[in-house]
Amino acid sequence: MKTASKGSLRTTLPMRKRRMAMVQTAPAHAQRFAVNHFNQKRDRRRHFRVRISLIGRFMRENKQEYPCKLLNMSPGGAAMMAPIAGEVGEKIIAYYDTLGRLEGTIVRVFEGGFALKLMATSHKREKFTEQLTWLTNRKSLGLPDERRHDRIIPKRVLTNLQLDDGEVRQCRVLDVSLSGASVYMENKPDLGMSVVLGRLRGTVIRHHSEGIGIQFTDIQGPTAIKRIFN
Missing domain, CATH: 2.40.10 (Thrombin, subunit H)
Incomplete structure (x- = not known):
């Protein structure tokens, strides 16, 4: 049985298969590193992010509240601007009028804000998908925000x-x-x-x-x- 040379691998195999072939011929520790790297990249791309601008508030683990602005979001994560960034690994609860409650863990801190990995059930993620689709299409379709309601002063207070x-x-x-x-x-x-x-x-x-x-x-x-x- 003939063994394919590096040149033949390069010309006959698709890019992904060539990479996996290279991994299989590498030492065991390098194989583990490469597989984990591929899986992490795949996980990061599992959800498409939508650029969205919403004003809200978030609460840190110490119960302190701060204003925040949502920059982008997917059913699995979100990035927001805030005056206080928090720490990686810290649990955050945020509230936005249109989306409601977002709960997650800070996975990355950047200048002026942080990125959040959302903690949500599959049902909640489906709901996020519907909400993000609505917010994305609302302006282009000229539709009103069905969640925006006028406030009144009640007689019975x-x-x-x-x-x-x-x-x-x-x-x-x-x-x-x-x-x-x-x-x-x-x-x-x-x-x-x-x-x-x-x-x-x-x-x-x-x-x-x-x-x-x-x-x-x-x-x-x-x-x-x-x-x-x-």
Whole structure:
């Protein structure tokens, strides 16, 4: 059986097969390094990134919050600008009005920001894909943002806020929309906590100077909002 020469390998095999042939003839430790390198490159390219500009906030492991701007995102990762970069390996929770909650680990720090590897279920990744497709096509198609809702000042401002541990606190609703509410309260629940505002379930997605911002689990109809808050 004839052994192919380097020249014949170069002319008869595709590039990927030539590389694998070279790996197979290398020492064992070099083979392991090369295979890991190929796998890492493949993993990095598993998701296509979309350039996107959204303003939001993120929380570090020490519970400190900072503003941030999303630069690009894929279902598996994101890059964002921020005044504080954080540290590689640190877990981050970010919130954007259109995308909701992003949770992940910092994998790279660059000047003015950091890159995040997202921690999400397959269902959540599919949802990210749909959201990114919508955001990418919305402007070119001239479509409105269905998640943007006008806020109103409710007539009935005092209500109860139930926390995920069952504790009930009285609060004052500053404004409300079909998708969320801004609530005045001094003792603020943690970001990401599930709550019930009146009879509406939601999640604490923002802390502000007067209290918290809540995103409802489901988009409400105008009739339901009027019935609860007016």
